[in-house]
Amino acid sequence: MFRTFGETDVAEREFDARRARAGIPEATVARLPLYHRVLVGLADDGVSTVSSDALAATAGVSPAKLRKDLSFLGSYGTRGVGYDVRHLLTEIGLELGITLEWPVVVVGVGHLGHALANYGGFTSRGFRLAALVDSDPSRHGEVVSGVKVRPAADLAELVRDEQVVIGVIATPSEAAQEVADALVAAGVRSILNFAPVVLSVPSEVEVRKVDLASELQILAFHEQRKSAPHLIPPAVGGVGS
Amino acid sequence: MFRTFGETDVAEREFDARRARAGIPEATVARLPLYHRVLVGLADDGVSTVSSDALAATAGVSPAKLRKDLSFLGSYGTRGVGYDVRHLLTEIGLELGITLEWPVVVVGVGHLGHALANYGGFTSRGFRLAALVDSDPSRHGEVVSGVKVRPAADLAELVRDEQVVIGVIATPSEAAQEVADALVAAGVRSILNFAPVVLSVPSEVEVRKVDLASELQILAFHEQRKSAPHLIPPAVGGVGS
DNA sequence: AAGTGTGAATTGATTCACAGCC
DNA sequence: GGCTGTGAATCAATTCACACTT
Numbered sequence: 312m313f314r315t316f317g318e319t320d321v322a323e324r325e326f327d328a329r330r331a332r333a334g335i336p337e338a339t340v341a342r343l344p345l346y347h348r349v350l351v352g353l354a355d356d357g358v359s360t361v362s363s364d365a366l367a368a369t370a371g372v373s374p375a376k377l378r379k380d381l382s383f384l385g386s387y388g389t390r391g392v393g394y395d396v397r398h399l400l401t402e403i404g405l406e407l408g409i410t411l412e413w414p415v416v417v418v419g420v421g422h423l424g425h426a427l428a429n430y431g432g433f434t435s436r437g438f439r440l441a442a443l444v445d446s447d448p449s450r451h452g453e454v455v456s457g458v459k460v461r462p463a464a465d466l467a468e469l470v471r472d473e474q475v476v477i478g479v480i481a482t483p484s485e486a487a488q489e490v491a492d493a494l495v496a497a498g499v500r501s502i503l504n505f506a507p508v509v510l511s512v513p514s515e516v517e518v519r520k521v522d523l524a525s526e527l528q529i530l531a532f533h534e535q536r537k538s539a540p541h542l543i544p545p546a547v548g549g550v551g552s
Numbered sequence: 553m554f555r556t557f558g559e560t561d562v563a564e565r566e567f568d569a570r571r572a573r574a575g576i577p578e579a580t581v582a583r584l585p586l587y588h589r590v591l592v593g594l595a596d597d598g599v600s601t602v603s604s605d606a607l608a609a610t611a612g613v614s615p616a617k618l619r620k621d622l623s624f625l626g627s628y629g630t631r632g633v634g635y636d637v638r639h640l641l642t643e644i645g646l647e648l649g650i651t652l653e654w655p656v657v658v659v660g661v662g663h664l665g666h667a668l669a670n671y672g673g674f675t676s677r678g679f680r681l682a683a684l685v686d687s688d689p690s691r692h693g694e695v696v697s698g699v700k701v702r703p704a705a706d707l708a709e710l711v712r713d714e715q716v717v718i719g720v721i722a723t724p725s726e727a728a729q730e731v732a733d734a735l736v737a738a739g740v741r742s743i744l745n746f747a748p749v750v751l752s753v754p755s756e757v758e759v760r761k762v763d764l765a766s767e768l769q770i771l772a773f774h775e776q777r778k779s780a781p782h783l784i785p786p787a788v789g790g791v792g793s
Numbered sequence: 794a795a796g797t798g799t800g801a802a803t804t805g806a807t808t809c810a811c812a813g814c815c
Numbered sequence: 816g817g818c819t820g821t822g823a824a825t826c827a828a829t830t831c832a833c834a835c836t837t
Binding site for chain 1: 585588612652666670717744748760762765771
């Protein structure tokens with residue numbers, strides 16, 4: 312961090328910018344979509360400036376955490392004033408790649424697939440439902456949310472033609488690994504998996520999972536602690552039974 | 553915390569057991585459902601003993617993490633051998649309260665509500681679909697997964713009669729806060745929220761959320777970094793526009 | 794020899810608290 | 816006076832590495 316010559320200014324700024332962008336902690340990245348959503352709401356309400364306290368309260372996080380998070384993106388606030396809603400929105404949007412339109416393929420057009428296809432936030436947040444795929448021939452040709460359901464065999468072609476990089480697995484568990492393999496083979500590098508199975512994919516492919524049963528079980532665990540910690544059978548060797 | 557007399561042994565063991573159970577880190581709790589699911593699979597395959605390495609590989613976590621996680625529950629493994637699948641399954645099940653049957657109410661019977669109601673893991677993992685509620689009169693009386701859809705006005709009564717403590721919000725965003733208020737008023741203390749809004753609830757109510765758009769945006773963020781970090785417009789004051 | 798259980802070390806996330814700027 | 820930005824401190828999670836048990 313030696314700042315000796317004026318000419319290093321540009322190189323330094325470039326370096327700083329890259330570092331700032333490269334080094335965003337995972338926990339922060341995971342909250343950016345939340346901030347983005349809340350800011351969209353504020354903008355819609357005509358709010359033009361917001362303090363970290365107010366924004367944090369609306370997003371349900373602590374003000375310190377919010378400020379720290381935003382500081383990783385850059386210094387987009389004004390001391391004594393707050394953040395410009397529109398500006399911050401733009402910056403977070405850039406960071407999340409919302410300016411682009413990511414084509415997404417959804418595999419599995421059961422109830423969940425329908426729910427996903429019809430999900431409004433889907434199209435309004437930088438994603439485009441590029442293709443719907445299902446292995447059940449009776450569904451082929453059906454149009455959901457303006458997109459025709461295609462056979463699984465067409466997956467590779469669809470991914471190529473639409474330049475899909477994100478795939479969503481909304482099939483039954485049994486089919487999930489097979490679908491993941493097909494997605495990877497087709498060139499998809501990010502997968503959102505709704506099936507309750509552990510997928511095995513090459514390390515360069517990123518998988519995120521949404522698991523209803525796990526979420527419920529986590530709630531149940533806490534519920535159990537809250538309601539009657541002393542009622543839990545000890546289950547330690549020797550006692551009971 | 554004085555340990556002066558031999559007679560404190562029993563009290564100490566009790567204390568240790570409670571402490572072990574009370575002090576399970578959140579990150580560990582969040583993985584227990586995963587371990588449970590993987591173990592069920594192993595048990596179904598007739599596997600009776602498993603090492604931390606094998607179990608970790610199947611669950612997609614590091615062996616050290618797995619062992620540390622399990623150590624919070626107690627010492628249920630055998631050195632030089634591994635873990636008894638059935639025993640470990642029982643212990644994790646107890647910890648998660650899977651031995652009980654938690655009645656759950658799902659509010660909102662659109663595609664997502666249908667998907668949830670028909671989700672197999674739901675009933676097979678310690679939960680019971682106790683009630684389905686929707687505000688749309690045209691859906692009332694419809695039977696989904698063996699449960700009749702009831703009007704929103706019946707919520708309080710259903711929660712009381714079925715002793716529901718967990719509620720799932722599968723409504724459009726606009727209705728989510730209203731539904732949350734109704735659930736809380738009815739006595740529900742744990743909520744799983746699929747609507748992309750920040751719910752405000754009393755502090756004693758636990759909310760977990762599942763947000764499709766956020767998950768996709770997190771994937772998109774990483775995708776953007778992977779593919780072309782240098783193509784990101786700087787967007788730092790002065791440049792462009 | 795194999796493999797768990799766990800202190801110690803490390804890495805990451807959150808919170809504190811206040812200097813700096815408007 | 817108000818509010819951001821951020822080092823420093825704290826707290827939590829993960830990984831290391833090895834003593835201990837079978």
